Amino acid sequence: MEAELSDGLVLPSLSNILLPSLNHFFQYTAEHEAGITQGILTVSLERYRLAHGAPPDRLDTLIPHYLDAMPMDPFSQQPFHYRREGDGYMLYSVSANGIDDGGVEGSSFYKEGDLVFQVRR
Numbered sequence: 001m002e003a004e005l006s007d008g009l010v011l012p013s014l015s016n017i018l019l020p021s022l023n024h025f026f027q028y029t030a031e032h033e034a035g036i037t038q039g040i041l042t043v044s045l046e047r048y049r050l051a052h053g054a055p056p057d058r059l060d061t062l063i064p065h066y067l068d069a070m071p072m073d074p075f076s077q078q079p080f081h082y083r084r085e086g087d088g089y090m091l092y093s094v095s096a097n098g099i100d101d102g103g104v105e106g107s108s109f110y111k112e113g114d115l116v117f118q119v120r121r
Helices: 002-007 010-052
Strands: 081-085 088-093 115-119
Touching: 010 088, 010 115
Parallel strands: none
Antiparallel strands: 081 088, 088 115
């Protein structure tokens, strides 16, 4: 083992094992953070809708009466994407691929598509 350490053979092997697991952990954590934040935004959107009869046209309308500050998408560090759709709306994160797919959910979270929450009325 000491010879393997001095030759540098063990460290690349350990990094090959650990780094993919850490990357998956951070993506999993960001996915859950995005979901929780979408829940907070949805509660604020629904409070606004109940007070005004319809959802807002823009998310920043919620500040300061329904939110103190605009929460950021953990994947992009930008505001979540929001689109009013009639009496409903779509709220989404760019997800792990970091690409705005226009609110289209992919078949695989880690490869394509957005993390979407939609209210249809």
